[in-house]
Amino acid sequence: MIILAESGAAGSDQMMARTGRKDGKGGKDLDGAVHQLRTDIQQGRLVPGQRLVESDLMEYLGVTRGRVREAFKRLESQGLVEIHKNRGASVRKISRQEVLNTMEVLGEVTMLMVKKVAVRIDEDDHRARLKESLKAARAFRRNLNQITKVTDYMDENARFWGSFAEIADNPVLSDIRLRLQNLLFRLAMEGLTVSGNRDKWIARHEEIINALLENNVRLALKHARQSQDAVWDAILSMPDSAFGK
Numbered sequence: 001m002i003i004l005a006e007s008g009a010a011g012s013d014q015m016m017a018r019t020g021r022k023d024g025k026g027g028k029d030l031d032g033a034v035h036q037l038r039t040d041i042q043q044g045r046l047v048p049g050q051r052l053v054e055s056d057l058m059e060y061l062g063v064t065r066g067r068v069r070e071a072f073k074r075l076e077s078q079g080l081v082e083i084h085k086n087r088g089a090s091v092r093k094i095s096r097q098e099v100l101n102t103m104e105v106l107g108e109v110t111m112l113m114v115k116k117v118a119v120r121i122d123e124d125d126h127r128a129r130l131k132e133s134l135k136a137a138r139a140f141r142r143n144l145n146q147i148t149k150v151t152d153y154m155d156e157n158a159r160f161w162g163s164f165a166e167i168a169d170n171p172v173l174s175d176i177r178l179r180l181q182n183l184l185f186r187l188a189m190e191g192l193t194v195s196g197n198r199d200k201w202i203a204r205h206e207e208i209i210n211a212l213l214e215n216n217v218r219l220a221l222k223h224a225r226q227s228q229d230a231v232w233d234a235i236l237s238m239p240d241s242a243f244g245k
Contacts, residue, residue, distance in 0.1 A: 033061045033071045041080050041091055042185040043151050048093040048244070052081065079183045093244030094183060096236075103232050106180040107225070113161075113177060114208065114224050116168035118217040126167045130209050133163040137205040153202060154185065160205050187235050187242065203227070 037057075040046040057068045072089045075081035082092040094102075121127055140156045161181075165174035204227035211220035 030063070030067050030070055033063050033067055034074045036061060037071055037075060038078070038080060038182065041075075042182065043154070046091050048091050048187075048242075050091045052089045052091065054088065078179055093242075094187070095245060096240070096243045099184065099187065099235060099243065102180050102183050103228075103235075106177065106184070107228055109173065109177045109180065110161075110224060110228060111221055113164050113168050113170075113173060114212075114220055115217065116170060116173065117164050118212055118215075118220065120167055120169065121212060121215075127213065129163065129167060130213060133160065134206060134209045134213075136160075137202070137209065140202065141206070154188070156202055156205075160202070184231075184235065187238065188231055203230070 037046070037052075046052070052072065054065055054068050057063075057071075058065055061068070061071075063071075072081050072083055076083050076089075076092075079094070080092060081089050083089045117126070117130075121130065137156075137160060161177070165177065168174065204223040207223040208220050208227065211217070211223060
């Protein structure tokens with residue numbers, strides 16, 4: 001059976017009980033398998049450098065060997081998995097330089113998303129949706145003392161930027177940001193664990209929305225940049241052993 005690091009999340013038996021929907025032949029669908037493996041990588045149940053054993057994953061996911069291999073190919077295209085000739089697949093480690101390059105592009109893509117939201121804020125029900133997102137951010141902050149799992153912070157971050165992606169309504173922009181963010185999710189979680197400053201990651205979310213609701217785009221961009229800088233600092237403070245070559 002494949003070993004899944006718990007990292008504040010459910011153990012492997014619980015994971016297998018909720019691996020997703022089945023197709024008509026009793027095997028899990030390919031999209032669901034890809035989603036499960038991506039989630040396991042992002043949330044630390046599969047760690048950088050870990051070998052991915054096809055037979056174990058067939059049992060864990062309830063899919064055929066062919067589907068496991070196709071899932072590897074999809075995750076390889078997203079930068080999450082490495083496929084080695086004659087040696088199978090493993091969770092990919094990314095180099096410190098690649099992290100820096102990704103951060104640079106992700107920062108600009110995020111700023112563009114904030115600008116898109118600012119332009120569309122008075123269309124349809126977007127202002128009301130931002131207010132709902134603000135309520136959720138405030139509720140999360142109120143419960144900070146009760147939150148112990150790093151994955152909870154990651155879920156809140158995904159919720160927050162997901163609401164922006166919906167309002168921006170640019171699938172290409174949203175897809176690029178998600179792919180870049182996926183590369184850094186695991187490192188972000190480890191960095192936040194090391195730094196202990198998890199609250200800084202989400203501290204600016206309320207300020208970003210408040211600035212947008214006040215039509216102050218410059219201030220919203222400033223807060224968005226500060227929010228990202230807190231995450232980058234946590235990641236870059238990690239030891240070299242956390243990164244690939």
